[in-house]
Structure formats: structure tokens, C-alpha cells
Amino acid sequence: MSTYSVSDSTAAAPRAAVAFANPSGSYGVGLAASLAWLAFGLSCLAWPDVGDWSRTDSLGIGAIVIAACVLFGTFGADYLGGAGEGLRKRAPWLVALGALFTLWEVATAKFAWLPLPFFPPPQAILEVYTDDLPKLLDSVFASIKLQLGGYLIGAAVGFLTGVSIGWSQKVGYWVHPVLRFIGPLPATAWLPIAFFTFPSSWSASTFLIALATGFPVTVLTWSGVASVSSAYYDVARTLGAKPSFLVLKVAIPAALPHVFVGLFMGLGSSFAVLVVAEMIGVKAGLGWYLQWAQGWAAYANMYAALIVMSLLCSGAITLLFRTRDRLLVWQKGVVKW
Amino acid sequence: MVTQATTEAIVYPAVGAELDIEGVSHAFDIDGATLPVLDNVNLAIAPGEFVALLGPSGCGKSTLLRLVAGLEKPRGGTLREDEIRITGPHPSRVVVFQDPTLFPWRTVWDNVALGLEAQGILKTQRHRVDAVIDLVGLTSFRNAYPHQLSGGMAQRVALARALVNDPKILVLDEPLGKLDSLTRIAMQSELTALWQRKGFSTLLVTHDVEEALVLANRVIVLSDRPARIKADIAVARPYPRHRGDPYLAELRKQILGLLGLEATW
Incomplete structure (x- = not known):
């Protein structure tokens, strides 16, 4: 994975430099990423599950913790060295992932728009990793x-x-x-x-x-x-x-x-x-x-x-x-x- | 400059070997037909002599060098180095080709060390590699890879790779042919200086008449394919030579005439 990202990041570097020349812009993306993960966490906790999954609450809390970390990392990026820089580069991906997870959570565990059991919710997969x-x-x-x-x-x-x-x-x-x-x-x-x-x-x-x-x-x-x-x-x-x-x-x-x-x-x-x-x-x-x-x-x-x-x-x-x-x-x- | 004076004070023994080319003929088989490239070539090179071979493009000069290097066997005649018949390649007769052909996966140091490594004596002789890299002025590039070098530097590495073996005969196949004219002039002086210090016999193939006259003791003019020796011209001038020397200009005119190019003079 990282080999791809190495060449990708070098190719994308000039563009990234332009996009993030304005620091408030970079805070904006980081903030959006944090909000996306917060939305994912809240979507886990807000509605009752349509099925019987034991890890819904842990997943929701985990997502909120990630949201908090992203928020902290975004505003403290200048003091975090390489980690802060890495977070800044990956912020757009974090926004996309947070949004995707929210949609996935809502579409499966909460409203069953996708047919169960063929499309299990994120907490079911988490459950496999912890229990199996x-x-x-x-x-x-x-x-x-x-x-x-x-x-x-x-x-x-x-x-x-x-x-x-x-x-x-x-x-x-x-x-x-x-x-x-x-x-x-x-x-x-x-x-x-x-x-x-x-x-x-x-x-x-x-x-x-x-x-x-x-x-x-x-x-x-x-x-x-x-x-x-x-x-x-x-x-x-x-x-x-x-x-x-x-x-x-x-x-x-x-x-x-x-x-x-x-x-x-x-x-x-x-x-x-x-x-x-x-x-x-x-x-x-x-x-x-x-x-x-x-x-x-x-x-x-x-x-x-x-x-x-x-x-x-x-x-x-x-x-x-x-x-x-x-x-x-x-x-x-x-x-x- | 002080250091240069001291190094020049050291007397190097003449290590050059005698080279005898006797009645050598060679041919290639191309599509069933036999293409003669060398026709009864006779040439004796004294120890420490610098001989230049001049001839029209494709006349078989490079083939003669491959025979001297032992990379191919002649169809007729014999080649001898110090009275010993040449049957195959030997590090006492090293070739510098027109392309530097450095190994791209080796650093400058490792490229220069190639000969000693191949002969299995690198472990005890590492100082020779360092010395010869200093000699060609590439000390600060010893850890560089070939793709990081300019054309002139790459050819210097190729020269160092040959010299580290302390060759008795240095065989040069248009080594400066692909360099820009400024680098070429600089490298010609370096080559003369190296030859004078080390004392090896040198056989140089070139198609630059001026280069042959500035560098060599003797200029051999070859005919069209199959190559025969057309003229053997002694260049009796001390080094360093000057390109504007009227004696050299007269020889140049004579040689161009032999090559059928007098009209260009």
C-alpha cells in the first residue's frame, strides 16, 4: 500500500502545496474529517440496531475518539511534526472514509436499506475481529x-x-x-x-x-x-x-x-x-x-x-x-x- | 602544484609490452557470404610506443583491436605480446571502448575495481583502486552511480577501470569519439600525461586525424575494407604538442590525401 502512496504523494505534492497554502483551508479539511467521523459515531449510537450486534456502542465510541484525535491533530499539526504532516495529507481521505462508514452504518444496521444478512454493518465485522x-x-x-x-x-x-x-x-x-x-x-x-x-x-x-x-x-x-x-x-x-x-x-x-x-x-x-x-x-x-x-x-x-x-x-x-x-x-x- | 612536482619526480619503469601483428587476416560470415575485413596486416609496436590507427569508417580498425584484445581469433596470421602468442583476453591488454560501458549497478569505485575483483586480488589491492580514481580526478565521485556522471566523467572511469590493471598494452577504440570537443581536447592531454607517466604501449583507433597526430608516435593509415596498411608515418615531435604546429599540419595534409580527402584541405 505504502509503495503506491509514496509515488502518489510525490506526484501530488505540488497540488497539495497549492491546496494547503492557505492554513485555514487545511483546518477546514481536518475539521470536515473530524465531523465525518463524529457523524459515524453518532449514527451508531443515535438509532437502535435492526439486528442483534454486540459491538455497536464500542464502535460508536471508537469513531468519536477518532474524531477527537483528528480534531486535535488538525489544530496541533504544527507541533506534531511528521504525524501532523501525514494527517494533513490524508485528511481528504479521512473525510471520504468517515462519510462512507456513516452511510454504510445507516444503510445496514439502522434502516436495512441493503438486504441483511448479505450486507453486514461495520460492527458485525468488528465483532468478527474481536470474537473470532x-x-x-x-x-x-x-x-x-x-x-x-x-x-x-x-x-x-x-x-x-x-x-x-x-x-x-x-x-x-x-x-x-x-x-x-x-x-x-x-x-x-x-x-x-x-x-x-x-x-x-x-x-x-x-x-x-x-x-x-x-x-x-x-x-x-x-x-x-x-x-x-x-x-x-x-x-x-x-x-x-x-x-x-x-x-x-x-x-x-x-x-x-x-x-x-x-x-x-x-x-x-x-x-x-x-x-x-x-x-x-x-x-x-x-x-x-x-x-x-x-x-x-x-x-x-x-x-x-x-x-x-x-x-x-x-x-x-x-x-x-x-x-x-x-x-x-x-x-x-x-x-x- | 608542489604535489604534482613530487609525483612527476618519481620515475616509473617502462612497463609497455612489445606487440607483433604478423600477416593477420580476418573475415566475417554474413548470410553465407564471406566478408574479408583484414588483409595480411603486419605491424610491430615497440614497448612504450603510442601508435594510432587511422582509416575510413568500417575498414576493420575495430576488428584489429578485438583481435589484439583476444576477444576474437584471427582467421590467418599471428598476434604476439612480448613473443607470447595471444590466444584470449588478458588483463595485460585492456580495451577502452567508444562507449564507456560502465556497469550501471556498480558505483564508480566498484566499476574501477572490476578487473582486480575478476582476477581475485581485490582484497589485498584495494589501494590501487583508490589511487587510480585519484589519478583520473574522480575522488569525490567514487560512490556515484554511472547515471549520475557526465560523458567525460564516465569515460574517465572507463579509463581508470583499464589502468587499475597496470596494462602493458592499452587498447583504445575511439575512446573520445563521443565526447564534446572541449572535453575531448582536455582528455587528450590527460591521456598523453598518463601514457608518459605509466609507460604502457598504446594502440589507438580514431578517425580524428588531428587527434592521432597530437597523441601518437606513429600513425598507421589503413585502406578501405579489407584493411591493409597504406602508410606508416612517424610523428617526430616532442610532447606537449601544439595543434598549430606547421609540421603537424603538413602531416595532416599528407594523411588526408592518403584517405582520399585532399579536396577538403
Whole structure:
């Protein structure tokens, strides 16, 4: 999430500077944000719920506390340093979120304009996080474990395969046709076969996640290694480089930007495999939790799990981008995502 | 200036190697046809000599350099460095290409250290990297990345990357060809100074007649492809040379005539 916001905020900086040149204007947005959250809190407390939810009052009080914090932060921004500046930048979003939550609260819990139970109110989702936390956390850990294992195996194998076929024509001769034949097949198509050929659904899913990750990583590593300018090799060779040096210190660093594109693509497709595998075969994880919640018509649990899932996926991508930015500092000024 | 006087007082041993090019012919296969690029080239370079190769564009000058560097093997004839046959690249014969071809993922320091690292002697020889970066005047840019450098600075780094290996033969493939004329003139003087201090043999490919005459002891004029040696001209003038020197002007006229460009004089 933050990687997007980093580039967004730099792009938006000049506009923001213009908009907030007038301090009373910035107070105005902060005030509106505070009022929006106050409205959300009051909307929770003002009317009786149409259903039976235990966290309505806590949610209302929480929203009012947030409103108070925003109010305090807005007028004390100059004394809060970075936090105050951050609040000022995000104030328009806080207004939108407060308004959205108010509308959501009123439309579901208070007047049931949206049909229940398919559209649970915010307090129902809060209730999931407080009351069903152990099960949700277990699912989160199961998903992370499965995803991480499969992804790391797939990325490592894909990277090594990509370097080998990019470097050696002999390896390329044998691996390339296999890759072309198997690679484009969506990894999920293997699900039925994988589940009865592997000893456990867990190992089957790990294999499929690795497969989904490995294909794009292989192809992009390969194209990265293959596209390294021969001038780099000439330079290194005249300086006394042996073949191992050419691979490790020339081909791989030069191919690294491509490799990260592959890792990014692999991450996306492996998420898809993870969720499907958990829904179908694995008896743990967020995908399984979603499936389980649907079976019990526990719609609030589904939304809660979906929110957690999206945070995890976006967190994983942010982590990947951070790693890339650290490893590829030399690329500064070159195209970025 | 005091420091400069003291460094100049140090006597550097002549480290240059002898280079013998004997009956070298080379050709490329393009679409099934054989394209001859070098035709029986004979050239001997004495230790510490600065030789410039001049010739029309595409005549095979750069191919000859690739053969000297050991990046390719000739179809005919032999090349010898100090009586030893050249069979492959060696850090005693380092090439500086027209493009600096710095590794963009390495800092200036790491780029210069490349040769020592590839030879596995960097750990004990780090001071050589520092010294040569000082020598080309890039001390304050040692941690910069190539994209932060100007064209002239990048070419200086490429030069430092070659010099850190203490080459016996420095092979220069139009190293100043892409620089603006002011930077080029400045770098020509630096190159002469480095060559005089270090004493390596130098083989320079250029298509700038004036550059060849200002820098080299000998100017070899090559014919159109396939390249043969058309003339071997000694430039008997002490350094530093002056561009307006009538002797050099006379040679320039002669060389342009050999290249079929006398009308432009």
C-alpha cells in the first residue's frame, strides 16, 4: 500500500502545496474529517440496531475518539511534526472514509436499506475481529506459511532455471520446449491431478504455488539474462573475468530488473492459486475460512477475511517493491512502477 | 602544484609490452557470404610506443583491436605480446571502448575495481583502486552511480577501470569519439600525461586525424575494407604538442590525401 502512496504523494505534492497554502483551508479539511467521523459515531449510537450486534456502542465510541484525535491533530499539526504532516495529507481521505462508514452504518444496521444478512454493518465485522480472532489468526498463519513456502521454492527454482537457459544453449534446447508447453497452462488446472498424486493437500498446494510463481520468474529471468549487452561481457573478459564471474557478477545483476518483474507477476498468480487451493483441498487458511464462512452464511466473517486477505496481498507486494528498491538503487531515474 | 612536482619526480619503469601483428587476416560470415575485413596486416609496436590507427569508417580498425584484445581469433596470421602468442583476453591488454560501458549497478569505485575483483586480488589491492580514481580526478565521485556522471566523467572511469590493471598494452577504440570537443581536447592531454607517466604501449583507433597526430608516435593509415596498411608515418615531435604546429599540419595534409580527402584541405 505504502509503495503506491509514496509515488502518489510525490506526484501530488505540488497540488497539495497549492491546496494547503492557505492554513485555514487545511483546518477546514481536518475539521470536515473530524465531523465525518463524529457523524459515524453518532449514527451508531443515535438509532437502535435492526439486528442483534454486540459491538455497536464500542464502535460508536471508537469513531468519536477518532474524531477527537483528528480534531486535535488538525489544530496541533504544527507541533506534531511528521504525524501532523501525514494527517494533513490524508485528511481528504479521512473525510471520504468517515462519510462512507456513516452511510454504510445507516444503510445496514439502522434502516436495512441493503438486504441483511448479505450486507453486514461495520460492527458485525468488528465483532468478527474481536470474537473470532484466534480462528482468523490461525487461518492467516496457515495461508502465510503455505504461500511463503511455495513462493520461495518457485522463485528460487524459476530464477535458477531462467539463468541456466539464458546462459547455456544446451539447457535451453531441452527446457525451452517444456516451458512453452507447460508454462501457459494456469496452475489451477493442475489442482485435481495434484491433489491425488501428492501425499498431502498441503504439498500439492505448495507445488502449485511454486509452479504459478516459477513460470513468470523463469521467463523473465531468462529474457533478462539473454538481453544483457555483449559489450558488458567483452569488458569483463578483457579485465580477466572467468565464466563464473560473467554469470554471477555480470549476467545476474544486469538481469535483476527483469527478475523483479517476474517475481511481481509470480506473486499475483500465486495468490490466485493459494486461495483456490485453500477453498478446494487445504483445510486451513483464509481461502478455507472464506469457504467455511459461506457454508454457515456468516457473511460478516467473509468480509472480515476478505479485508485481511487484501491487506496481506498488498503487504506482500509492498515488501517485494521495498526489496527491489533497495537492491536496485542504481536504477533511480529509470522507469518505476 | 608542489604535489604534482613530487609525483612527476618519481620515475616509473617502462612497463609497455612489445606487440607483433604478423600477416593477420580476418573475415566475417554474413548470410553465407564471406566478408574479408583484414588483409595480411603486419605491424610491430615497440614497448612504450603510442601508435594510432587511422582509416575510413568500417575498414576493420575495430576488428584489429578485438583481435589484439583476444576477444576474437584471427582467421590467418599471428598476434604476439612480448613473443607470447595471444590466444584470449588478458588483463595485460585492456580495451577502452567508444562507449564507456560502465556497469550501471556498480558505483564508480566498484566499476574501477572490476578487473582486480575478476582476477581475485581485490582484497589485498584495494589501494590501487583508490589511487587510480585519484589519478583520473574522480575522488569525490567514487560512490556515484554511472547515471549520475557526465560523458567525460564516465569515460574517465572507463579509463581508470583499464589502468587499475597496470596494462602493458592499452587498447583504445575511439575512446573520445563521443565526447564534446572541449572535453575531448582536455582528455587528450590527460591521456598523453598518463601514457608518459605509466609507460604502457598504446594502440589507438580514431578517425580524428588531428587527434592521432597530437597523441601518437606513429600513425598507421589503413585502406578501405579489407584493411591493409597504406602508410606508416612517424610523428617526430616532442610532447606537449601544439595543434598549430606547421609540421603537424603538413602531416595532416599528407594523411588526408592518403584517405582520399585532399579536396577538403
